[in-house]
Amino acid sequence: MHTYGTAAVNTRGHLEIGGVDVVELAAKYGTPLYLYDVALIRERARGFKQTFDKMGITAQVAYASKAFASVAMMQLAEQEGLSLDVVSGGELYTAQKAGFPVERIHFHGNNKSREELEMAFDANIGCIVADNFHELALIDEISQSRRQKMSILLRITPGIEAHTHDYILTGQEDSKFGFDLNNGQAEEALVTAIEKPFINVLGLHCHIGSQIFETTGFTMAAEKIIGKLADWKERLAFESTVLNLGGGFGIRYTAEDDPLEPAAYVEEIIRKVQEETERFDMNMPEIWIEPGRSLVGDAGVTIYETGSVKDVPNVRKYVAIDGGMSDNIRPALYEAKYEAVLANRVNDPVEEVVSIAGKCCESGDMLIWDLPLPKAATGDLLAMFCTGAYGYSMANNYNRIPRPPVVFVENGEAKVVIRRETYEDLIKLDLPLQLPQMN
Numbered sequence: 537m538h539t540y541g542t543a544a545v546n547t548r549g550h551l552e553i554g555g556v557d558v559v560e561l562a563a564k565y566g567t568p569l570y571l572y573d574v575a576l577i578r579e580r581a582r583g584f585k586q587t588f589d590k591m592g593i594t595a596q597v598a599y600a601s602k603a604f605a606s607v608a609m610m611q612l613a614e615q616e617g618l619s620l621d622v623v624s625g626g627e628l629y630t631a632q633k634a635g636f637p638v639e640r641i642h643f644h645g646n647n648k649s650r651e652e653l654e655m656a657f658d659a660n661i662g663c664i665v666a667d668n669f670h671e672l673a674l675i676d677e678i679s680q681s682r683r684q685k686m687s688i689l690l691r692i693t694p695g696i697e698a699h700t701h702d703y704i705l706t707g708q709e710d711s712k713f714g715f716d717l718n719n720g721q722a723e724e725a726l727v728t729a730i731e732k733p734f735i736n737v738l739g740l741h742c743h744i745g746s747q748i749f750e751t752t753g754f755t756m757a758a759e760k761i762i763g764k765l766a767d768w769k770e771r772l773a774f775e776s777t778v779l780n781l782g783g784g785f786g787i788r789y790t791a792e793d794d795p796l797e798p799a800a801y802v803e804e805i806i807r808k809v810q811e812e813t814e815r816f817d818m819n820m821p822e823i824w825i826e827p828g829r830s831l832v833g834d835a836g837v838t839i840y841e842t843g844s845v846k847d848v849p850n851v852r853k854y855v856a857i858d859g860g861m862s863d864n865i866r867p868a869l870y871e872a873k874y875e876a877v878l879a880n881r882v883n884d885p886v887e888e889v890v891s892i893a894g895k896c897c898e899s900g901d902m903l904i905w906d907l908p909l910p911k912a913a914t915g916d917l918l919a920m921f922c923t924g925a926y927g928y929s930m931a932n933n934y935n936r937i938p939r940p941p942v943v944f945v946e947n948g949e950a951k952v953v954i955r956r957e958t959y960e961d962l963i964k965l966d967l968p969l970q971l972p973q974m975n
């Protein structure tokens with residue numbers, strides 16, 4: 537078993553996380569159950585943040601909350617001194633309810649509505665990451681009518697896309713996000729924005745991809761952007777206070793993945809930004825990054841109970857669990873790979889290779905193909921690792937399956953931070969056509 541964070545096997549052969557026996561947690565809270573190893577989230581956050589501090593760089597590490605957005609999670613991000621990225625009114629609302637410091641909230645998205653932008657002005661958040669000309673016009677209009685200043689970053693597409701191991705240099709960027717750096721749209725956006733009386737352009741933002749295992753994509757993007765900034769300093773007298781290089785730092789889902797430590801990404805980024813700004817005799821900007829997956833991904837574990845087992849002789853054995861694409865859609869959506877163990881008997885020898893089926897009415901609802909396991913019997917507990925990012929946040933009620941609870945574990949204590957959805961919750965928004973005939 538590859539172990540993440542505080543995960544360990546106790547003397548009973550049970551999986552333990554945050555010093556708590558997972559079998560006991562399953563008995564107490566039921567299954568499926570999402571667990572988060574809080575100490576590991578803190579460790580990841582500090583890995584990013586302390587590297588900037590150590591190297592004397594003014595920075596913001598913003599948690600991309602779409603990876604897992606909840607009141608408790610945002611409060612944990614606050615405790616660790618992180619900033620926060622939101623991408624919708626709903627995430628902003630959650631941040632407000634969490635009491636998150638508004639000046640450290642950044643608002644992303646390629647189609648923010650007027651209502652969402654008004655909400656950002658009402659809350660007076662730290663900055664809006666402006667994505668397109670339509671949005672720039674809206675921000676200008678709202679800021680003028682309120683006579684309220686708003687800081688923005690311009691989201692640009694630098695013409696570099698990272699696809700895990702490959703970097704694709706594109707001339708004309710084919711992306712729904714941001715202003716293109718190559719075709720002049722980014723400059724046009726900058727010229728437009730700096731003339732607006734209530735808009736304060738802090739700098740530039742880019743996000744080149746996700747699940748990236750090397751530093752090359754980030755350093756290439758930094759180099760390209762700083763080159764452009766040098767040009768803009770000369771011709772437009774614009775100096776960027778902030779350079780935001782986005783998120784996308786990879787994590788280990790399976791043995792195939794070989795990510796770097798947070799510190800390694802940060803060190804390389806800082807080195808490159810220093811080198812390039814010195815080359816052009818520019819001031820060092822603040823560096824902002826936006827990790828999502830790499831802060832919460834490997835801290836999350838989903839616990840399922842095994843149910844039916846279907847053996848198709850000479851083909852494969854299906855072991856079904858009590859959740860599936862309703863609580864983790866990533867295997868169905870992206871063919872995402874995961875590892876898992878039997879949490880109630882981790883030390884038992886592997887005896888067979890099985891495939892883990894979800895319970896949704898969809899043949900594609902398979903969580904893991906070809907997983908080596910001890911012989912699984914009905915009532916075993918399956919712990920699937922690394923489900924902390926884009927698991928709960930993409931959970932849904934397909935087949936009217938209630939969403940599982942989320943429990944934080946740390947220092948031997950467990951705390952429910954999202955309760956289990958009930959059948960009553962499921963019909964809360966339904967309005968009947970007629971009063972039901974009770975019998």
Ligand SMILES: *Cc1c(COP(=O)(O)O)cnc(C)c1O
Pocket residue numbers: 600602603621644743745746747782783784785826827828829830925
């Ligand atoms: C999704 C996203 C992130 C976070 O990506 P991860 O792969 O989870 O680190 C950061 N910034 C922006 C703009 C994003 O869209």
